[in-house]
Amino acid sequence: MTTRTGPGPRERLLEAGRELTYRQGVGIGVDALLKAANVARRSLYEHFGGKDGLIAEVLRRSTSEDEEHYRQTMRSAGDDPRARLLAVFDRLAEIVDEPDFRGCRYLAADLALTDPGHPGHAVTRDYRERVHRLLEDELIRLGHAEPAVAADQLLLLIDGVMAAGATRPRTRPAASARRLAEHVLDGR
Amino acid sequence: MTTRTGPGPRERLLEAGRELTYRQGVGIGVDALLKAANVARRSLYEHFGGKDGLIAEVLRRSTSEDEEHYRQTMRSAGDDPRARLLAVFDRLAEIVDEPDFRGCRYLAADLALTDPGHPGHAVTRDYRERVHRLLEDELIRLGHAEPAVAADQLLLLIDGVMAAGATRPRTRPAASARRLAEHVLDGR
DNA sequence: CTTGAGATAGAACGTTCGGTCTACTTATGT
DNA sequence: ACATAAGTAGACCGAACGTTCTATCTCAAG
Numbered sequence: 001m002t003t004r005t006g007p008g009p010r011e012r013l014l015e016a017g018r019e020l021t022y023r024q025g026v027g028i029g030v031d032a033l034l035k036a037a038n039v040a041r042r043s044l045y046e047h048f049g050g051k052d053g054l055i056a057e058v059l060r061r062s063t064s065e066d067e068e069h070y071r072q073t074m075r076s077a078g079d080d081p082r083a084r085l086l087a088v089f090d091r092l093a094e095i096v097d098e099p100d101f102r103g104c105r106y107l108a109a110d111l112a113l114t115d116p117g118h119p120g121h122a123v124t125r126d127y128r129e130r131v132h133r134l135l136e137d138e139l140i141r142l143g144h145a146e147p148a149v150a151a152d153q154l155l156l157l158i159d160g161v162m163a164a165g166a167t168r169p170r171t172r173p174a175a176s177a178r179r180l181a182e183h184v185l186d187g188r
Numbered sequence: 189m190t191t192r193t194g195p196g197p198r199e200r201l202l203e204a205g206r207e208l209t210y211r212q213g214v215g216i217g218v219d220a221l222l223k224a225a226n227v228a229r230r231s232l233y234e235h236f237g238g239k240d241g242l243i244a245e246v247l248r249r250s251t252s253e254d255e256e257h258y259r260q261t262m263r264s265a266g267d268d269p270r271a272r273l274l275a276v277f278d279r280l281a282e283i284v285d286e287p288d289f290r291g292c293r294y295l296a297a298d299l300a301l302t303d304p305g306h307p308g309h310a311v312t313r314d315y316r317e318r319v320h321r322l323l324e325d326e327l328i329r330l331g332h333a334e335p336a337v338a339a340d341q342l343l344l345l346i347d348g349v350m351a352a353g354a355t356r357p358r359t360r361p362a363a364s365a366r367r368l369a370e371h372v373l374d375g376r
Numbered sequence: 377c378t379t380g381a382g383a384t385a386g387a388a389c390g391t392t393c394g395g396t397c398t399a400c401t402t403a404t405g406t
Numbered sequence: 407a408c409a410t411a412a413g414t415a416g417a418c419c420g421a422a423c424g425t426t427c428t429a430t431c432t433c434a435a436g
Contacts, residue, residue, distance in 0.1 A: 025302060107291075107351055164343065173344050176337065176340055218424055230426090
């Protein structure tokens, strides 16, 4: 008989952080995090050194998941690079339409974390680089003349979809962006 | 001999709020606002009822200025609707390149103000509607087939520029967006 | 000159903040 | 069985939060 041992406090903190920092922003209080995670105050400081450490780790884990999410979305779209890139925008349409979509958590974190030295910034910067590389690789396979610039443009469209999705949800921004993305893919 | 009377406390509070809420976010403390404005604590509550009232008024005034800024930018670009719309993106390039550009203050406010009932949200929603109308009017004058949809797309591009400008400043996002905007204007 | 409105200065309220610390309990491995 | 490590519970710290309050000052209108 195995002792019904669920996820440990570290895991529960990361999950609570993921949820609460998205819904309430990174300004969420330590008390609220501890209560949601059902974890002793001390455990937070043992595992993460403090609130900033937890937030950075929450962001890091989230970026890993989201990057894998990009890869999975493209994988499901087959081999054609064009189809794989456009699939990203189709998936974005679903994400933005989810009832509790609250915008891009990384942009929100960057705007909310006033201190430019906060460890969270390095995490989001890394993430954007990785996604850029992901897009650029597909554009190269597509034979695009300026894959780096085109990847910048696709990233800009993705951020625009997230922003519009958070502030003007009824305008179906992902569909708009998809059409513009097609134009980007068509060349330069 | 006129008594050298500068702007009153109300004006000083609005100016300090404009500056500090942009640089530090709407989470800025009341004490910091009072100190920057050189205003007595009481005056804030007399004039604005509280911090939330001040923030809403700061946002309201800022939207007025920004809307006028859009109009001025278009006015300077002459009569041709196409040139007037593209001028917006040229102006965006300058704004995003300013050394202390920190992203779109309205998106930042919407993401930071957790309470959906905060009066600031109504202000930003109004502003987006007004800008949308501004763009749509030009698109109508341009004879665009779907002016409302195209205005949505231009707004998406503008938000994308702001986001990319805040998070990936070296990628010249406004230039990228301008090219996509041309495509939007071209058609349908 | 007087009055009253508007501003300033600042104490104080209760709450919440992030972080530290002590004491007790639980689980694990030898 | 016992030792050790890890987790819980919660008091506590100083600081900052938004807000209310009293007291004093300034100045223009009556």
